Amino acid sequence: xxxxxxxxxxxxxxxxxxxxxxxxxxxxxxxxxxxxxxxxxxxxxxxxxxxxxxxxxxxxxxxxxxxxxxxxxxxxxxxxxxxxxxxxxxxxxxxxxxxxxxxxxxxxxxxxxxxxxxxxxxxxxxxxxxxxxxxxxxxxxxxxxxxxxxxxxxxxxxxxxxxxxxxxxxxxxxxxxxxxxxxxxxxxxxxxxxxxxxxxxxxxxxxxxxxxxxxxxxxxxxxxxxxxxxxxxxxxxxxxxxxxxxxxxxxxxxxxxxxxxxxxxxxxxxxxxxxxxxxxxxxxxxxxxxxxxxxxxxxxxxxxxxxxxxxxxxxxxxxxxxxxxxxxxxxxxxxxxxxxxxxxxxxxxxxxxxxxxxxxxxxxxxxxxxxxxxxxxxxxxxxxxxxxxxxxxxxxxxxxxxxxxxxx
Amino acid sequence: xxxxxxxxxxxxxxxxxxxxxxxxxxxxxxxxxxxxxxxxxxxxxxxxxxxxxxxxxxxxxxxxxxxxxxxxxxxxxxxxxxxxxxxxxxxxxxxxxxxxxxxxxxxxxxxxxxxxxxxxxxxxxxxxxxxxxxxxxxxxxxxxxxxxxxxxxxxxxxxxxxxxxxxxxxxxxxxxxxxxxxxxxxxxxxxxxxxxxxxxxxxxxxxxxxxxxxxxxxxxxxxxxxxxxxxxxxxxxxxxxxxxxxxxxxxxxxxxxxxxxxxxxxxxxxxxxxxxxxxxxxxxxxxxxxxxxxxxxxxxxxxxxxxxxxxxxxxxxxxxxxxxxxxxxxxxxxxxxxxxxxxxxxxxxxxxxxxxxxxxxxxxxxxxxxxxxxxxxxxxxxxxxxxxxxxxxxxxxxxxxxxxxxxx
Numbered sequence: 001x002x003x004x005x006x007x008x009x010x011x012x013x014x015x016x017x018x019x020x021x022x023x024x025x026x027x028x029x030x031x032x033x034x035x036x037x038x039x040x041x042x043x044x045x046x047x048x049x050x051x052x053x054x055x056x057x058x059x060x061x062x063x064x065x066x067x068x069x070x071x072x073x074x075x076x077x078x079x080x081x082x083x084x085x086x087x088x089x090x091x092x093x094x095x096x097x098x099x100x101x102x103x104x105x106x107x108x109x110x111x112x113x114x115x116x117x118x119x120x121x122x123x124x125x126x127x128x129x130x131x132x133x134x135x136x137x138x139x140x141x142x143x144x145x146x147x148x149x150x151x152x153x154x155x156x157x158x159x160x161x162x163x164x165x166x167x168x169x170x171x172x173x174x175x176x177x178x179x180x181x182x183x184x185x186x187x188x189x190x191x192x193x194x195x196x197x198x199x200x201x202x203x204x205x206x207x208x209x210x211x212x213x214x215x216x217x218x219x220x221x222x223x224x225x226x227x228x229x230x231x232x233x234x235x236x237x238x239x240x241x242x243x244x245x246x247x248x249x250x251x252x253x254x255x256x257x258x259x260x261x262x263x264x265x266x267x268x269x270x271x272x273x274x275x276x277x278x279x280x281x282x283x284x285x286x287x288x289x290x291x292x293x294x295x296x297x298x299x300x301x302x303x304x305x306x307x308x309x310x311x312x313x314x315x316x317x318x319x320x321x322x323x324x325x326x327x328x329x330x331x332x333x334x335x336x337x338x339x340x341x342x343x344x345x346x347x348x349x350x351x352x353x354x355x356x357x358x359x360x361x362x363x364x365x366x367x368x369x370x371x372x373x374x375x376x377x378x379x380x381x382x383x384x385x386x387x388x389x390x391x392x393x394x395x396x397x398x399x400x401x402x403x404x405x406x407x408x
Numbered sequence: 409x410x411x412x413x414x415x416x417x418x419x420x421x422x423x424x425x426x427x428x429x430x431x432x433x434x435x436x437x438x439x440x441x442x443x444x445x446x447x448x449x450x451x452x453x454x455x456x457x458x459x460x461x462x463x464x465x466x467x468x469x470x471x472x473x474x475x476x477x478x479x480x481x482x483x484x485x486x487x488x489x490x491x492x493x494x495x496x497x498x499x500x501x502x503x504x505x506x507x508x509x510x511x512x513x514x515x516x517x518x519x520x521x522x523x524x525x526x527x528x529x530x531x532x533x534x535x536x537x538x539x540x541x542x543x544x545x546x547x548x549x550x551x552x553x554x555x556x557x558x559x560x561x562x563x564x565x566x567x568x569x570x571x572x573x574x575x576x577x578x579x580x581x582x583x584x585x586x587x588x589x590x591x592x593x594x595x596x597x598x599x600x601x602x603x604x605x606x607x608x609x610x611x612x613x614x615x616x617x618x619x620x621x622x623x624x625x626x627x628x629x630x631x632x633x634x635x636x637x638x639x640x641x642x643x644x645x646x647x648x649x650x651x652x653x654x655x656x657x658x659x660x661x662x663x664x665x666x667x668x669x670x671x672x673x674x675x676x677x678x679x680x681x682x683x684x685x686x687x688x689x690x691x692x693x694x695x696x697x698x699x700x701x702x703x704x705x706x707x708x709x710x711x712x713x714x715x716x717x718x719x720x721x722x723x724x725x726x727x728x729x730x731x732x733x734x735x736x737x738x739x740x741x742x743x744x745x746x747x748x749x750x751x752x753x754x755x756x757x758x759x760x761x762x763x764x765x766x767x768x769x770x771x772x773x774x775x776x777x778x779x780x781x782x783x784x785x786x787x788x789x790x791x792x793x794x795x796x797x798x799x800x801x802x803x804x805x806x807x808x809x810x811x812x813x814x815x816x
Contacts, residue, residue, distance in 0.1 A: 057742075058738060058741040058742045059740075059741040059742075059746075059747055059748075059749075060737050060738055060740070060741030060742075060747065060749045061741075089734075090734065090737060090749060090762075090765060090766060090767070091766065092765055092766045124734075125734040125738070126733065126734050126762075126766070126767040127767070230720045230721055231719070231720060233738070233741075233742035234738065235738050235741065310720075311639070312638045312639060312718075312720060312803065312807075312811075313638055313811060316807070316808050316811035316812040317811065317812065319808065319812040320811070320812030320813055322812065322813070325534065326497075326498065326532075326533040326534050329468050329498060330466060330468055330533070330642065330643050332467075332468070333466040333467040333468030333469075333643065334465075334466045334467075334468075338467075339467055339468065340467075341467075341468045341498060354498075354534070357498060357500055358498060358499065358500045358534070359498070359534040359535070395720065395808060396808065396812075397805055397808055397809075399720075399724070400724050400727065400803060400804065400805055400808055401805075403720070403721060403724035403725065403728070404724040404725065404727040404728030404730065404804075405728055405730070
């Protein structure tokens with residue numbers, strides 16, 4: 001889904017993580033992962049920065065999430081330290097102490113005041129985090145900081161990800177060109193033993209905390225909240241945006257044209273990162289854009305789209321390249337979305353396979369389209385104006401393999 | 409779950425379908441299935457019988473369901489004709505005509521009045537049903553009727569089932585011994601191309617229509633509604649009970665001791681058939697009894713149990729024999745069941761793997777227990793008295809294989 005604004009203000013977008021004025025980043029290995037790959041990342045703004053965050057709504061939260069929720073309320077932060085390999089969730093009081101020690105150590109090393117840094121963790125849950133490894137690794141981590149460090153940081157936050165996820169974009173606002181660079185990780189919406197979706201945005205835009213909060217909320221709502229791999233929700237999901245104003249220019253406030261431009265770029269970058277996460281979905285062989293339209297309400301459209309995207313039967317049919325509209329219409333009938341099959345159309349890759357309650361006989365044409373990696377699935381319930389689009393994957397042997405292996 | 413009544417009135421239970429006074433049944437092949445195996449079944453009571461039915465709540469219903477809902481409201485029926493190989497769902501007006509013609513043909517052949525018979529269909533959906541095959545096959549079907557015909561009928565209603573599902577039981581009520589025999593089919597809760605859970609109970613008990621309705625509803629609520637293979641719900645799910653009173657004795661009314669005895673047997677037979685369906689679940693390698701207790705309400709216990717049983721992540725962990733409590737606690741945290749992880753225990757096969765928010769270090773012992781085919785999974789939320797038990801399967805390579813193959 002492209003941004004709905006008619007004018008595109010975005011100057012450029014690239015997968016390469018561009019430098020952002022006043023920001024430095026790093027990623028190093030400190031031995032949390034048994035693979036000896038990078039597992040500790042740091043992003044800092046050398047200038048005071050405004051911050052906004054969106055966090056998991058799971059009632060079972062890692063202690064890092066509890067701390068970040070409190071700290072982001074001030075609207076100000078200097079950066080974030082992230083470890084991978086251990087989510088430090090369901091680890092009791094020792095886990096809370098580990099979070100505390102991590103923050104104290106990094107703030108001391110950077111010469112910051114208490115409360116200026118944030119923290120994220122991702123990886124196995126329920127296993128005590130050896131915080132000594134982090135404390136010992138912090139001097140090395142801080143030494144590695146550089147303006148080009150986003151790639152290292154992106155690498156250091158990966159867990160089951162097959163590929164690194166970075167993106168940058170520029171937009172002209174008034175006389176200034178502002179940059180947003182983002183890194184993310186995630187391959188299943190949840191895989192609590194090696195879990196979590198994390199995304200960090202760094203920008204030199206001069207934007208108010210209120211505008212930043214609004215823009216992040218909108219961007220996450222249109223991107224990360226519209227993807228699903230397996231229907232799970234992590235204990236550690238986090239999206240953070242830091243804005244240090246280094247690009248100068250007037251302060252961007254909500255509802256201004258400048259805000260619209262900023263928001264457009266942020267939405268687009270979020271969407272691209274979200275799509276990268278779906279494409280990297282555990283065992284995924286398909287990238288599926290699923291749209292429900294004509295629903296009696298927006299809520300019913302979303303409910304229908306989520307039910308279809310999370311249906312084991314629909315996901316296995318997608319894996320098999322089977323244009324099985326029967327599973328789609330039966331799933332819709334079983335949930336509270338007021339479907340009337342006699343009015344409903346189902347279109348797969350542009351081929352209408354089901355029209356107003358009956359088969360159209362175009363199954364073979366649809367099966368051909370479904371052989372592609374990218375599949376568009378559209379259901380038109382013709383009962384109203386509710387529309388919802390999300391992106392998902394199929395359910396393959398590969399997914400079952402990844403998620404059934406004993407964690408040793 | 410054993411019946412909760414303290415006294416067990418049941419005389420005997422056997423998987424062999426016993427004869428029931430006044431009932432005859434048959435199953436023949438009429439060429440609906442391409443495999444030339446049996447695909448048309450008939451059950452008739454030679455005496456007038458009372459009837460009760462429970463049907464799918466899917467908004468997308470086969471036309472046979474619409475007819476049966478109306479006809480069972482009278483509380484009287486002489487029997488049911490069932491075809492497998494074609495669900496006759498989403499087949500438009502031609503489908504409605506096919507249902508009508510089937511009923512007319514069987515009622516004429518049996519010399520019955522219009523409205524006395526019921527009809528079920530199961531199999532592929534969206535494909536026109538060649539009703540001529542049924543009309544032509546009906547004389548052969550009626551000729552094949554016999555008091556020993558339940559096995560043939562059970563065979564003729566199978567689709568993806570790997571095994572036939574029959575059960576019988578006897579209970580003494582007053583001076584009479586009454587018999588209930590039942591046949592069922594089902595291997596996925598839904599597989600709309602070869603779909604549906606069907607169950608038929610035949611009894612010679614002399615029981616009022618109101619009592620019959622109440623007993624069937626209770627039995628289905630405690631059995632078929634508590635199993636889930638893949639979270640889907642079919643367009644054709646049906647449970648019917650016929651009672652012809654041939655055993656004699658006083659009329660069984662609700663709330664009597666006789667009713668309790670009858671109901672106890674019906675509950676037990678339903679539960680055993682439901683368990684057979686789970687054990688025969690598509691690709692299932694595990695039979696899982698999942699109990700949530702200590703929930704703040706019965707509704708929250710049921711919601712939690714269903715979410716766990718339908719979680720792709722929990723199901724793949726079961727397949728892998730992985731005592732992954734992280735997936736369980738994270739799933740509970742993501743839904744509206746008011747879980748407090750600090751109070752919650754998770755027990756797998758008697759081994760407590762998670763206690764009050766932390767790992768117990770008993771993972772290896774739990775993994776050993778999970779190697780068995782039958783696994784008990786229990787979550788105690790310690791927040792109230794809500795309890796719910798259901799039965800489910802794991803999610804295996806075999807399931808993905810069965811459900812991803814193109815339907816040709």
